[in-house]
Amino acid sequence: MALVMLPGLSTLIDDISEEKKLPPNVVEAALREALLKGYERYRRTLYLGISEDPFDEEYFSNFDVGLDLDEEGFRVLASKIIVEEVESEDHQIALEEVQQVADDAQLGDTVVLDVTPEKDEFGRMAAAATKQVLAQKLRDQQRRMIQEEFADLEDPVLTARVIRFERQSVIMAVSSGLGRPEVEAELPRRDQLPNDNYRANATFKVFLKEVSEIARRGPQMFVSRSNAGLVVYLFENEVPEIQEGSVRIVAVAREANPPSRAVGPRTKVAVDSVEREVDPVGACIGARGSRIQQVVNELRGEKIDVVRWSADPAQYLANSLSPARVEMVRLVDPEGQHAHVLVPPDQLSLAIGREGQNVRLAARLTGWKIDIKNSAEYDQPSEDEKVAELIELRQEDERQQAEAEARLEAEQATRAEEDARLRELYPIEEDYLEDANGEEQSTEVR
Known part of the structure; x- marks a missing residue:
């Protein structure tokens, strides 16, 4: 199959790497993922107006893109399983066909094949589709790497700048240090202060509350203005005696x-x-x-x-x-x-x-x-009489709680003993033991 040309590929990767402050291998991975999305879109367009799209979400999971930096182009690659009878040409290949070039091929083996389309329109369509996807993937990678930096920060208080509003949340831009690119963080409604005026470009001190992975949104940072940690930080910075430890x-x-x-x-x-x-x-x-x-x-x-x-x-x-x-x-x-x-x-x-x-x-x-x-x-x-009654109720609650915990421990011990007895009577594969010579032994079933 022909190589789809991408003139200036190496220079493009280097430029993006420098501009986005990302390692070249991260840029290459994002580019391969974006090109694969372009290939998926190309395949789906072949069915437009003819029949319903036959591809599910995981259909292209065995496809990948190989970049050729020397020739400045890329190929679409597919991992296919060798079978006797082919049911899906995108996922399987016949044993007889493979044995024409590899005599030792066996059923169940996996081969990687170049499946790059030869049509000229694929190159144009892939390039158009890739541009938007690549920009998104680079943003995701940039955000992920920066947020990993934030997750390891010793100082949880940052300076944040208001950039926009989403529903009741304020989206802010924060940076982990000088020269580092900014990353977005969300200030939820419950973490805002009632006296704050969150106008565009206004800056605030915020407490880094959490860096977590959100489904369909990727890594997300959450900051707070209401966290008690912010008060501690402000006092530590204003009071030298706290910094000194006195x-x-x-x-x-x-x-x-x-x-x-x-x-x-x-x-x-x-x-x-x-x-x-x-x-x-x-x-x-x-x-x-x-x-x-x-x-x-x-x-x-x-x-x-x-x-x-x-x-x-x-x-x-x-x-x-x-x-x-x-x-x-x-x-x-x-x-x-x-x-x-x-x-x-x-x-x-x-x-x-x-x-x-x-x-x-x-x-x-x-x-x-x-x-x-x-x-x-x-x-x-x-008042003492009332307190005595409350103490008696508290002690009764504590006694009942202790009894419940004791019953639970006894039940767990009984179940453990019964499990041990059954495993002794009916040993399973995990119970096999190795003797001193490393040979497996098992207890004979009675």
Whole structure:
């Protein structure tokens, strides 16, 4: 069969490789795939207006394209199985035909044949069809390689630029470093901030949330503006004491998209000091609030409470409810991490927060269940009775859970013993053992 000429093939591959920052072998693979699509399209057009397209999605899976860089052209190749009687000429070849050129050919062997069409229109059609497919394949390869770089990045926070909008998502362009081409990333609606203005070409700091393979779309990057990791990154970059290790962020609780529009985004950050003379809260806030203001500006006005972590649960719980003033913290069920926090009447609404946001974030930050109580009306004996009932219910639930797990373990052990007994009585091929001489032995069936 004739070679389909592609003048300047080697130069074309080198130019694309340099322009797209892709290795030559990746460009060649994309070109072969695009040319194969051109061949598929050519074959399908032969049936237009005559009969229904007989080719299914996997029909051309045994076809490939061979590039000849020296002669500057390509050939279409097909892997065919040797059979006695041919049912599909595209997938099979008769033994008698193969033996005319290869006497030792056997049934079931595979041969690769040049099946390039000789017709002139195939070359023109293949070139036209290939151009669009090649551009798409190169984009896919470029995106895949760049996204592999992003998957290995140590720094998960990137600068992103808004390029367009799709449904409720914002499509952004991000780059893994200087000189690297940009790649598209999706910012879903749930990961956006309500105070952000996502206009075209606006830039934002985003948290690289996930790089995953999406069916029919290939590799896809997902970024977030609401992830707590973004807050940690911003503090690390604004507070030298965190970079040096004298101050550490212990926990972060963030509500970037509150359930109600009446409540704004808010974050609580618990910090601790490794060095006794360093004030961790003051270090994060900075002189006249300069450091925390930079973080707030990047998050478009989000409220941020920086509180001091404490190894004492009662003190930590009191700190977590800042800016409310706490009178007393009662750890009514330490094992179940349940506490009553008593506050003055004038601090009650502040401690709870609008629509419960403040206490909700404090509970997430500390990991404790927090009940805010009015200190002026708190009846300790009555509350203790209620707590005792709750503790009893919790312990009963834990007992039932432990019993269920024990029953499951016993059932699994019984099944394992029964399986072992049956395998001993009726050994299968996988149970064959090798003796010391490497010879196979099996237990005789009884």
